[in-house]
Amino acid sequence: MLVVSRKAEEGIIIGDSIKITVVEINRDRVRLGIDAPQDVKIVRNELYDTEKLNIQAAFNKMPADIMKKLMSEKEIGGNVKEQ
């Protein structure tokens, strides 16, 4: 992965038509401005991941009796560590 350091109000240009500007930097949050052609879809990566996961999940055909058996074997994992 290419990593570049930028200060507030600086930016980068991708190809000929996409411009990303660092608008504001706070302690744990960066605000980005993006100029791109209308047909370029821009989403936050969590949303992109969730769309993909929803599509995968939608096709998990799972008969209830199998699921019931499966659940009886289930050992729930430990607590979720916040990332």
Add this chain to the structure above:
Amino acid sequence: MNLIKIKTRDFSEVEISEDMILNFPQGVFAFEDNKRFILISPLGEDKFPMWLQSVDTEALCFIVFDPKEFCPDYAVTLTDEAKEALGYSEGDSIEYLVIAVIPEQYKDTTVNLKSPVVIDNSKKTAVQLIAQEAYPVRFPIFKKEEN
């Protein structure tokens, strides 16, 4: 209340009371056109997982879990945008569900804790939102077998 018949992906046709329908004004991510779902509890009342079945698309169904089963202190901030979509008012009964991805190797099943489905039981509305909190999108629900 009217009874209506719904074709489901995993349980053929079911007859449900119309007031069981949950309205998703924004659909769910990647399936924004599906605005109405029902929750089916084949394992017994209030037993998870449940099946979140689209009313409008027979083939569209999610298997959902209670996130508290994996994360007892699970809590997600309801954004103003989500409250507006739900028609939420103070005191409404709110419930969170998370969507499972169940691969053929079912021990690799994960749930998406980052993007819960939030149900307003008082209004019979629901939205899927992206949590501001740092939860994983792929949380394994089975303990890894020690080799």
